[in-house]
Amino acid sequence: MNHYAPWRYALMVVLIILGVIYALPNFYGADPALQLQTKSGVPFTLEQQEKVTEVLTEQHVEPIAVTQESSALLIRFKNTEDQLKAQSYVQAVLGEGVTVALNLAPRTPAWLRALNAEPMKLGLDLRGGIHFLYHVDVDAMYQEQLNTDVRAMGEALRKKTIRYMRIGIIPQADKTPDGGIMIAFRNEEDRAQALSVLERDDFHAYQFTTSKQNDRYFIQAIFQHTAALALAEQAMTQNLTTLRNRVNALGVSEPVIQQQGRDQISVDLPGIQDSARAKEIIGKVATVRLQLVDMIHDPQGPVPVGDTRFMYEGRPYLLYNEVVLRGRSILSATTITDENGRPAVSIRAGGGEVSRFNQITAENVGRPMATVYVETKMTSKMVDGKVITKTQEEPRVINIATINSALGNSFQISGMESTYAAKNLALLLRSGAYSVPIAPVSERTIGPSLGAENIHAGTLACEMGLLFVAVFMLFYYHVFGLIANCALLLNVIFIVAIMSSLGATLTLPGIAAIVLTVGMAVDANVLINERIREELRNGISPQASIAAGYQRAFVTIVDANVTTLIVALILFSLGTGSVQGFAITLIIGLMTSMVTAIFFTRGLVNIIYGRKRVTSLSIGITVQS
Structure with missing residues (x-):
């Protein structure tokens, strides 16, 4: 009754091995480093490497190692103080043709790197650095576009020798993109000719209407809302590109530059502490x-x-x-x-x-x-x-x-x-x-020491959460509690492995999501174990109780996780920054917790109790069959 097909046990073993392999790089740590890259993409010569090593030795900054990785030169240091000192020295020696970026170089062994196993990226609150939030003046862009089109429309009419009295901008109401251009004519014939020219010309962003007031004839060219949105999107994209170019010039590895809402841009610069220089270049x-x-x-x-x-x-x-x-x-x-x-x-x-x-x-x-x-x-x-x-x-x-x-x-x-x-x-x-x-x-600005404190506090919270939950489960459910604890540990390993493989960024709210997931994951095992207990109290055999417990608790577990998943998806789609970091970690945790709490624990229970004549279960109650 309670057994898996051999391929399921093989799948369990493969998933555990993969999870451990891709989570391992996070336990090796990282060294403060400088990543040197020529702007032409040409690899560094041996002479350049020796020059860099020589100047660092002269300035009493001893690197741990200097290695060539593809076309980049990676210099590792003992601490961030040496890293920051070395940046200015190396930039002065190599000149503008080389980008010198602050980085964290993982200590991941070569055999793990060969499997593309990399550690998670750390967010600004864990690594330290500078966060900027910029407002983009979208209204100024609309105004500039209208000014340009006023000149273009006037020139188009003059080329066709169509007379008009005046041309100007209709004021935007309450700063909404519904402004436009007004052209006045002396007679209806001139207006008709002008309308024909403007509708044929390259003014598709406007909706043209006509009106008459006293003895004046008018054309109103209203800037369409869809065109305004497209213009704003194009401008934001161009600004994001410019920002990335300027951040690259600052020498920042793994910057996070993203749009927030309609008219804001968020810039995270990990490892940078010189806010004056950053503002000068970016702003x-x-x-x-x-x-x-x-x-x-x-x-x-x-x-x-x-x-x-x-x-x-x-x-x-x-x-x-x-x-x-x-x-x-x-x-x-x-x-x-x-x-x-x-x-x-x-x-x-x-x-x-x-x-x-x-x-x-x-x-x-x-x-x-x-x-x-x-x-x-x-x-x-x-x-x-x-x-x-x-x-x-x-x-x-x-x-x-x-x-x-x-x-x-x-x-x-x-x-x-x-x-x-x-x-x-x-x-x-x-x-x-x-x-x-x-x-x-x-x-x-978040200092490196504060980032280290956040990492320590977050790790301690995870460890304490796991410890208290594990002690409770072991005390209350005995062997079934031990099985649930194994699933909990696997759940954390899988979360770390998946986030590392996806290149996701771990933030302090992300650590909070992991702690929350631990509690939610064990909740599934509590439901299963209580269902098994209930079946045992009703006089059902141990083997039948195990089967009924997993089968009947499954729907409840799925319902609970799906509702939480919907909320997490809403948080991810509508939130920004740290809220998104929390949401993505929670989503991954929900997926892995369902797999570990149901699939893996059932497999372990089957290994211990399956295909055996069992008279009792070690689940915290004494009911004999």
Whole structure:
């Protein structure tokens, strides 16, 4: 009655072996390390490795080991203090061509790595680091799109020589993306021609309606909600890409950058403690643009239409507002030293603006051209109890040089204040500007020691939870309690193994979910054991009681776990950050607990009592059959 087919026992053994193998890497620990990667992807030479080792020895920072892994160089250290010291030394020696990332290098043996067995990733609250939350100004993006389309619609009508009285933006109501563009005409004929042109042209994001007021005829182009959502999604995707590029430049391994809600981005930087540097690189919105200098008008007199006055090296200059080349056309930027020994940035450009750039510079040989550094800053102020965030551009001239010949896709920007400024500008130009302005909402720094304390506290909670539950089950259910304890231990092993295999991140709430799962897993065995006890009290034979106990408790166990699983899935889909970490661990724990509490315990019970003439069961009651 109570026995498994041989293949089921074989499956139990295979699952236990796999669970132990893929959970093992988490018990070996990890070393603080630096992961060095050339930006070209070329492996490190022996000479470079020796140079790194030599500079670390000179600075009295002794690495545990230096190993080449694929195209990366991995340097292990005894503690995080040595790791942080070494980062600045190594970066200074190898220069900008190498990314130096802080990392934790697992001590996993080679035979486990050969089986792709890796430890779980640790979340920010366990490893230490910095958390940023940024607000994306989606409303500014809508406004910019409307401004662009106002110019485009006006130009489309002028090309067809269709007269209109005025064109402007309809104000957005309560900051919802239902704004649009209003065009006024003197007569119905012009309006009809304009409507035909606009509907044929590339303005599919708008819904066109007509109206008449007094003797004026109007076209309303309303920005459709679906188009607004698509535009916001595109902008968020571009901002996420830019953020990842900037975080990579910071040298962070395993960063977590994800969208939260409609207009927020969460950034987790494990292992980073220099929040000032992180904010400078992530938060700064900067680019450059090249503009011709107006040599006709007096820079100290009235500013003519189409010009802007700038100060450079204590003197006023007039620049034409027309931009010759924008920062978005820049493909790469590196720090160099110019012919005067001063820091400069070498730039390679691409895209549609390059041919125009070449033409304009060819037509203006011998004339000065300015490089304008533009930094966009976010300012917040309280208005009627609400925080209003605005963007403000702060342009300044960093270089004025004479055009000696037509410029192509490669040139350099000189006149930088320092090597540090040149490096920052090159980094920002490489990673690109944000398509939509962002503003910091919150910042949280977690030190490595606090992360270690969280790990210790979480591990202690798991151990104490397992211990108390195991003692209770053993005392109350005897042999059946021992079997339940084996299932509990297997459940924790399987949770760790699955999370490690999936590359899931373990957080402090995730540890809480494991502790919760321990209690829920043993609850299933309590139901089974109590059902078996009830059958024994009713005078049923031990073998029949075992079969009935598992069969009749099964539906109750499944119902209880399915309802909890539904809640966990809702938490995962609607939650963010730590809530998702809790939910994913709980989901995995629910799955494994059903397998261990039913399949594995039944197998162990069958091994002990199956196919035998049994007169009593060691389950905490004395009922003789």
